[in-house]
Amino acid sequence: xxxxxxxxxxxxxxxxxxxxxxxxxxxxxxxxxxxxxxxxxxxxxxxxxxxxxxxxxxxxxxxxxxxxxxxxxxxxxxxxxxxxxxxxxxxxxxxxxxxxxxxxxxxxxxxxxxxxxxxxxxxxxxxxxxxxxxxxxxxxxxxxxxxxxxxxxxxxxxxxxxxxxxxxxxxxxxxxxxxxxxxxxxxxxxxxxxxxxxxxxxxxxxxxxxxxxxxxxxxxxxxxxxxxxxxxxxxxxxxxxxxxxxxxxxxxxxxxxxxxxxxxxxxxxxxxxxxxxxxxxxxxxxxxxxxxxxxxxxxxxxxxxxxxxxxxxxxxxxxxxxxxxxxxxxxxxxxxxxxxxxxxxxxxxxxxxxxxxxxxxxxxxxxxxxxxxxxxxxxxxxxxxxxxx
Numbered sequence: 109x110x111x112x113x114x115x116x117x118x119x120x121x122x123x124x125x126x127x128x129x130x131x132x133x134x135x136x137x138x139x140x141x142x143x144x145x146x147x148x149x150x151x152x153x154x155x156x157x158x159x160x161x162x163x164x165x166x167x168x169x170x171x172x173x174x175x176x177x178x179x180x181x182x183x184x185x186x187x188x189x190x191x192x193x194x195x196x197x198x199x200x201x202x203x204x205x206x207x208x209x210x211x212x213x214x215x216x217x218x219x220x221x222x223x224x225x226x227x228x229x230x231x232x233x234x235x236x237x238x239x240x241x242x243x244x245x246x247x248x249x250x251x252x253x254x255x256x257x258x259x260x261x262x263x264x265x266x267x268x269x270x271x272x273x274x275x276x277x278x279x280x281x282x283x284x285x286x287x288x289x290x291x292x293x294x295x296x297x298x299x300x301x302x303x304x305x306x307x308x309x310x311x312x313x314x315x316x317x318x319x320x321x322x323x324x325x326x327x328x329x330x331x332x333x334x335x336x337x338x339x340x341x342x343x344x345x346x347x348x349x350x351x352x353x354x355x356x357x358x359x360x361x362x363x364x365x366x367x368x369x370x371x372x373x374x375x376x377x378x379x380x381x382x383x384x385x386x387x388x389x390x391x392x393x394x395x396x397x398x399x400x401x402x403x404x405x406x407x408x409x410x411x412x413x414x415x416x417x418x419x420x421x422x423x424x425x426x427x428x429x430x431x432x433x434x435x436x437x438x439x440x441x442x443x444x445x446x447x448x449x450x451x452x453x454x455x456x457x458x459x460x461x462x463x464x465x466x467x468x469x470x471x472x473x474x475x476x477x478x479x480x481x482x483x484x485x486x487x488x489x490x491x492x493x494x495x496x497x
Contacts, residue, residue: 113354117347139399140188147403149194152257160194168403171201177421182212184427190217197224215239225268234275244282248295280307286325312360315471316412329484361391362483365457391462395441412467450479455490
């Protein structure tokens with residue numbers, strides 16, 4: 109996750125305290141945990157990584173099992189627990205589980221499609237102490253509904269955002285960019301401004317779940333660069349107008365080198381500061397600073413690795429699973445640079461990108477260590493080594 113607002117304007121949120129600090133002891137690093145609280149979802153998104161449907165799934169963690177998992181996460185000093193899905197608000201005990209997590213000093217976040225959030229539920233979310241609610245939109249109006257697979261999803265999600273803003277709950281938009289909806293980015297930014305939304309996260313497409321065959325729907329390299337340029341321009345214009353909103357990009361860490369090279373042309377001194385923060389961030393952290401626990405308790409490197417598990421929280425504490433490098437994939441993810449191939453293996457930006465998304469390389473090449481096919485840097489941009497000075 110790259111905070112363009114922090115890097116370009118030095119405007120921070122609480123998440124930047126985790127994202128941009130020196131990490132001198134990699135073994136002490138604790139991951140943000142994304143928990144698929146349930147697989148069921150009331151929508152049917154074309155790019156859903158968990159291939160969720162509006163049906164009951166067997167074998168999911170019970171309340172008691174989820175409480176044990178949360179206690180284990182707290183004991184391991186995990187900083188954030190993100191309730192995801194499916195649609196997490198379909199889980200009836202989510203507020204009970206959140207209450208436990210908050211008592212144990214875990215920050216909690218909800219990732220939701222928003223369509224269930226009434227005014228009453230928004231007040232309950234605020235009173236429950238969730239740090240942040242991310243509401244997914246993948247276009248304006250009917251374009252969003254086509255992506256989400258249900259007519260009226262846009263209006264219901266927009267109503268949810270307004271309900272959350274009304275109770276002063278920190279809320280943000282989550283937008284997955286494809287070549288079919290990137291032209292709606294200006295509309296999404298306008299919506300954030302008009303609706304007083306705190307944050308907008310733009311997710312690059314990862315080929316997983318129902319999105320596993322969507323490489324053809326990803327942005328071209330030219331489109332990707334144009335999108336980042338557009339976002340940077342809006343961040344700077346908002347800053348000039350005194351508008352404090354965060355714009356972040358997620359799931360394509362070549363955004364970092366691209367931003368650095370872009371700024372370096374105009375302001376080398378500022379670019380040097382950006383490079384320092386990007387090195388602190390370290391790039392992709394699947395298997396390191398981000399973890400996923402599936403609805404049945406299986407532990408994954410991130411939410412896009414549903415086909416590979418390191419173990420189950422039903423049998424073993426999360427911390428013990430996460431630190432066990434006897435698993436070859438876990439060991440390699442924690443020190444991946446020697447295994448990277450192609451453009452990623454030759455890249456001079458590995459200290460700020462870390463090889464980008466291994467799950468995307470695996471889906472595209474059937475080889476987790478091949479180059480990331482979504483990297484849009486030109487060859488002449490990735491070859492020069494970056495000075496450590």
